[in-house]
């Protein structure tokens with residue numbers, strides 16, 4: 190058998206939006222390429238003989254029942270250069286926040302030494318919290334954007350990185366924009382090739398992403414050109430923002446007379462590799478269009494509480510066959526931890542469900558059938574992320590990447606009695622785990638924490 194090592198452990202992973210599977214003392218075989226070669230559950234016929242053989246070969250590591258494994262998290266939307274201001278500067282509306290804090294900070298990344306320090310620091314933080322696949326906006330600067338991809342390649346994180354495109358002379362500050370559409374397109378193509386050249390230099394791979402920041406910062410000419418680039422570089426990823434806030438959503442409607450999603454589609458920017466952040470103001474037609482194109486939404490519940498003026502109705506979108514993954518949205522969201530994002534996704538959904546204005550009558554206050562369970566939110570952070578990226582990640586089954594977190598159960602996660610079901614312990618751990626409970630993180634068969 191093609192197995193470089195094997196791990197015997199209790200495991201939890203999503204098998205659908207509603208269901209998490211528990212595997213007791215499963216044996217996970219990992220091959221040379223870092224994929225799960227096979228999984229043997231306790232009741233399988235070969236379990237005993239496989240186990241005996243692995244022990245004889247010195248290939249089996251066994252975790253005790255104070256530990257369990259889950260898939261690594263997939264964070265679909267991160268502005269890595271905004272890490273220095275995380276946890277601060279959240280006092281303004283989106284359009285003010287960008288100009289007052291964010292663009293001045295992002296413009297500093299042409300300083301490669303500064304960029305290297307911040308990016309290395311952030312990627313390590315993200316790994317510490319169990320994020321094994323990360324989708325990044327860098328800045329408009331090509332060199333430091335490529336550097337982010339190289340840092341991820343070196344530190345072992347599977348990453349998708351975009352050089353940000355902003356060419357509109359009116360909406361972008363003069364100190365932070367591409368010269369013109371032509372300049373944006375030239376730099377984007379250079380960046381794509383720079384990252385493609387190192388894509389396979391690491392086992393877990395890194396990928397370039399076409400990244401118009403959002404419609405308000407881009408001219409028609411550049412959006413059209415990026416759509417053409419996407420056609421030329423078949424299968425390339427695309428990321429942007431969509432229908433995020435009242436201001437952003439109505440800006441696009443005023444400019445084009447149609448919603449964000451339809452505008453992006455008119456520039457051929459909606460493909461099955463397109464990931465759009467937020468989407469809180471998507472209409473039913475927008476959702477249908479995105480689902481038809483097999484594009485996905487990166488839901489950013491923490492950032493949305495600050496900037497979106499609304500809560501994304503995740504359940505409704507999923508009912509309409511739109512794939513929704515989860516994201517931290519550093520630094521609109523202040524925490525690099527996907528655990529925090531999962532918790533906020535559940536809390537926001539419950540507030541949407543029940544409503545929040547006590548002056549309104551119960552039953553008139555909220556939006557029915559909007560609450561997310563923990564299983565739902567865990568699905569968004571794992572399997573839905575893999576589905577969005579069309580990558581074999583987010584599940585602990587044969588042919589998926591061996592991307593895992595080893596969780597230690599200690600006093601942070603109270604366990605004074607035998608839990609009623611195995612899922613009880615899992616639920617407590619996801620809501621209460623601190624970074625210290627994430628004892629190890631593995632990506633594509635390599636240990637990174």
Ligand SMILES: [Zn+2]
Pocket residue numbers: 266268430466518521
């Ligand atoms: Zn964003």
